[in-house]
Amino acid sequence: MSTTLAFIGLGHMGAPMAANLVKAGHRVRGYDLVAMPGPGVEPADSASEAVADADVVISMLPAGRHVLALYDDVLPAARPGTLFVDCSTIDVADARTAHERAVAAGMRALDAPVSGGVVGAEAATLTFMAGGGDTEFAEARPLLEAMGKKAVHCGGPGAGQAAKICNNMILGVSMIAVSEAFVLAESLGLSHQALYDVASTASGQCWALSVNCPVPGPVPASPANRDYRPGFAASLMAKDLGLAANALRAGGVRAELGLRAADLYADYAERVGSDEDFSGIVRTIREQSGDPA
Known part of the structure; x- marks a missing residue:
């Protein structure tokens, strides 16, 4: 109708x-x-x-x-x-x-x-x-x-927003974890493809890995293969994690990973704004680890 x-x-x-x-x-x-x-x-x-x-x-x-x-x-x-x-x-x-x-x-x-x-x-x-x-x-x-x-x-009323910020807190934390794992793999001499082939079919499998993989190659459709041109911009992830952080503090919830993810994405978004996908945080992790590649 x-x-x-x-x-x-x-x-x-x-x-x-x-x-x-x-x-x-x-x-x-x-x-x-x-x-x-x-x-x-x-x-x-x-x-x-x-x-x-x-x-x-x-x-x-x-x-x-x-x-x-x-x-x-x-x-x-x-x-x-x-x-x-x-x-x-x-x-x-x-x-x-x-x-x-x-x-x-x-x-x-x-x-x-x-x-x-x-x-x-x-x-x-x-x-x-x-x-x-x-x-x-x-x-x-x-x-x-x-x-x-x-x-x-x-x-x-408000339950939709509650579900959204909880979901995106999971996504933000998991993207940081996946990105850190790829940078660790690089330092250990493990290829991106090898880590992906294992983790995507093992207990490390998650959306941040299998759909929005933060390194180029394993998932051709991911923003990493388009120089991190955004599907979901870093600024939007920072906004959503900021909302989650506000709710965590208001509710007295001890969520160390959620709050830390909010801080990391706030810093990242301050530099790149809406120009990069949120998965581009892998480059920041790499740079801060001493490898500018």
Whole structure:
């Protein structure tokens, strides 16, 4: 069934997500402060104009302050009962605040951050982690599945964001571990391919190794074979680990690896920003080990 959608935030992730909704037969009105809507997405002159006749409002924005500012701006313009689905990765507390503001304005809300990066957004293979009510998730699910391969209802408001930062803490820590292992292998005279052939079929197997391998060669599709041109930029990993670190401290969780990974990626992202994939941290580890190669 075709739905009228507003899509706010048409950057590297939002633009292909909106395009996939158009391909699925939905009417999409898009707005972004900078980017122009892609083919099939109807341009709106403002966010408020985009949401005015929408059944569902989807947002993909950089940070919690942007989401809260958007909701303050557009909630008065939306029709009562409109479903707001925020796909941004933001702080759990901000996600819950956004939900509360939407409900107070007579709307419904779902937080639904994604995993899969730009490649997943383009290929419609994202995984969505949703937080909110059962009814809201059931309504949003066909839209999420038009943009991805899997949608998981994780619990109440903020639960999607909680799942996202926990997942990405695992990813950040594991990428550092895999990168350190390859640098150790280099120092021991073990080839990249030999380590990959063993670890990818043994207990060291993980996504950071088998899909996003941080050294060129073993996994041809990994960013390491494209001079670390990002699929998932270092700056985004630093942001997500920063959110995880905030939650760890707030919850009193002793997570030495998670906090250390947040520090390492913050330093790495300060140097490379969005220009390198997060797997490029292997080069920093190598350089700090005394080998600039």
